[in-house]
Amino acid sequence: MSARLGPGRTARTVIGVVIGGLFAIPIIAMVEFTLRDGDGHSLAHWAALFDPENARQYAPIWLGLGNSLVLAVVAIGIVLLLLAPTMILITLRFPRLRRAFEFVVLLPISIPAIVLVVGLAPIYLVIGRTFGTGIWSLAFAYGITVLPYAYRAIQGSIDATDVRTLAEAARSLGAGWGAVLTRVLAPNLRPGLLAAALISVAVVLGEFTIASLLGRQNLQTALVVVSKQDTYAAIIVSLLALVFAFVLLVVIRLAGRTQGSAPRTARRAATAPSARAESPSDPSDPSRKGNNT
Amino acid sequence: MAITAPLTSGAESNHSGSARRPAARVSVPAFLGLVPFAAYVLLFLALPTLLAVLSGFFTEDGTFTLDNLAALADPVILRAFANSIGLSLLTAVVGAVVGALACYAMLGLAEDGRVRGIVDGASGVLAQFGGVMLAFAFIATIGVQGLVTVWLRDTFGIDIFVNGAWIYDLPGLVLPYIYFQVPLMVITFMPAMAALRPQWAEANLTLGGSTGGFWLRIGIPVLAPSFAASLLLLFANAFSSYATAAALASQGSQIVPLQIRAALVSETVLGRENLAGTLALGMVVIMAIVMWGYSIIQRRAARWQR
Structure with missing residues (x-):
């Protein structure tokens, strides 16, 4: 039926091919660029990037990648061990706080990272003096930038699950709260938790803004450093990272779909990071904004 | 009632009493479960925001002053704000129109279908996680040695950089910004588009209306608030974006986020103290106005999405 609303087959194809084609150009250009070799094309630059002999030259990239992975793990920890339990607590015991809570966790969308970093600088000065300048501490800032995305993913699963009844049933059968959380609720909320974790990785x-201006090295700052000497390597890694993020988002979508019993809302919320917008229950949700920092 | 520390520590605590009680009867321990998260948000969200915004009101030695605000009237800073707003406005409008067209093309495609899956995934990546990498994509495309640049030069003899390498200047930001604005429009506007009821089209046809009439009298009026809300969101997105510009614009600080970088890196740009804080304040004010408008319009738009 909805076909009547949409364009005809021809119009759809034309629009799709034109817009899709235009958007493919930069990606194709990246691929072509990395394959250049003198006047022809070859895999020379790809081989060079992974050649152990050049390890020193590309060291910043591997260091940055390692740092970013550490940061991703700590950020996931913040999401799963701090955000998720708090959300469950709000659902079970403080339902009236939900709107206020939502306002707070969606706030990072309205506060540009470049503004946040101005205030984070003095805080990280103190953190650096107290805990040292290990890369992991940066994850506290990243936990904030991840909040809106992770919240949306998890809330979708919470809305699709009768958390209250499950918790009561488990409690009345003698489960402690630890067991309720880890063995009853977590498995039921798995699609949302998984989506939240994967989005956090992406x-x-x-992330570039905060790391760069706080003087830390992560993947993105390394790309900028390396690009000054070797544009090819920077573009190869960018391409790989974009493809990797794309795969992550598709996996999130598929993972959301396998939650067969859950209503559509949960599935949607768990798929695209911004799909929460479809939830009519929250018209003022500003969380669809991108985070192109 | 015992949803207390266990929620955060996983430890056991007393489990007396049944779970279902009116929500009003909140025991003190349950409240404690909110403390870790509240502390985290205060420390890493509220505090930095306050520090950023308030630092503009203080001198280096900590005395209150309004002098720093004068920086916002500095011609260089005014120019940066004008550039930022102009760039955001231009890319938001182009992104909104092209993105809405893409949404229209996807009307009627199954939500679980392959095309929607690919478009959603690609939109998410480009709109939300691109940053620096998009800058490199455009260096490979319209950079001095970019694919399109070289192709235009070798095939048509057109040198797009005849007036200098504008890709590293303000105009160079327009295409990359549109490149992440369109996908964001797809993400934000598609739900509104998908909420159009086929029944409305049927009713329109039954009553003798045409397809053009449907869009003119029903479709566009219903979608207008959502479109406006998405437009504001796109504006906010471009306005607060930093990474793409930082990686691309090597010549000067044409937009506000780059001015903040300059101010952070060297403390005394334009001979002013705490300029970064003043600029951050300016950005926050504009963002607040835009997001406030967004929430008002979006509330209205949501009427049709039930």
Whole structure:
């Protein structure tokens, strides 16, 4: 039926091919660029990047990648061990706080990272003096930038699950709260938790603003450093990172779909990071904004 | 009632009493479960935001002053704000129109279908996680040695950089920004588009209306608030974006986020103290206005999405 609303087959194809084609150009250009070799094309630059002999030259990339992975793990920890339990607590015991809570966790969308970093600088000065300048501490800032995305993913699963009844049933059967959380609720909320974790990885791997201005090395700052000597390597890694993020998002979508019993809302919320917008229950949700920092 | 520390520590605590009680009867321990998260948000979200915004009101030695605000009237800073707003406006409008067209093309495609899956995934990546990598994509495309640049030069003899390498200047930001604005429009506007009821089209046809009439009298009026809300969101997105510009614009600080970088890196740009804080304040004010408008319009738009 909805076909009547949409364009005809021809119009759809034309629009799709034109817009899709235009958007493919930069990606194709990246591929072509990395394959250049003198006047022809070869895999020379790809081989060079992974050649152990050049390890020193590309060291910043591997260091940055390692740092970003550490940051991603700590950020996931914040999401799963701090955000998720708090959300469950709000659902079970403080339902009236939900709107206020939502306002707070969606706030990072309205506060540009470049503004946040101005205030984070003095805080990280103190953190650096107290805990040292290990890369992991940066994840506290990343946990904030990840909040809106992770919240949306998890809330979708919470809305699709009768958390209250499950918790009561488990409690009345004698389960302690630890067991309720880890063995009853967590498995039921798995699609949302998984989506939140994967989105956190995508956000952290793409983050540049905060790391760069706080003088830390992550994947993105390394790309900028390396690009000054070897544009090819920077573009190869960018391409790989974009493809990796794309795969992550598709996996999130598929993972959301396998939650067969859950209503559509949960599935949607768990798929695209911004699909929460479809939830009519929250018209003022500003969380669809991108995070192109 | 005992949803207390266990929620955060996983430890056991007393489990007396049944779970279902009116929500009003909140025991003190349950409240404690909120403390870790509240502390985290205060420390890493509220505090930095306050520090950023308030630092503009203080001198280096900590005395209150309004002098720093004068920086916002500095011609260089005004120019940066004008550039930022102009760039955001231009890319938001182009992104909104092209993105809405893409949404229209996807009307009627199954939500679980392959095309929607690919478009959603690609939109998410480009709109939300691109940053620096998009800058490199455009260096490979319209950079001095970019694919399109070289192709235009070798095939048509057109040198797009005849007036200098504008890709590293303000105009160079327009295409990359549109490149992440369109996908964001797809993400934000598609739900509104998908909420159009086929029944409305049927009713329109039954009553003798045409397809053009449907869009003119029903479709566009219903979608207008959502479109406006998405437009504001796109504006906010471009306005607060930093990474793409930082990686691309090597010549000067044409937009506000780059001015903040300059101010952070060297403390005394334009001979002013705490300029970064003043600029951050300016950005926050504009963002607040835009997001406030967004929430008002979006509330209205949501009427049709039930």
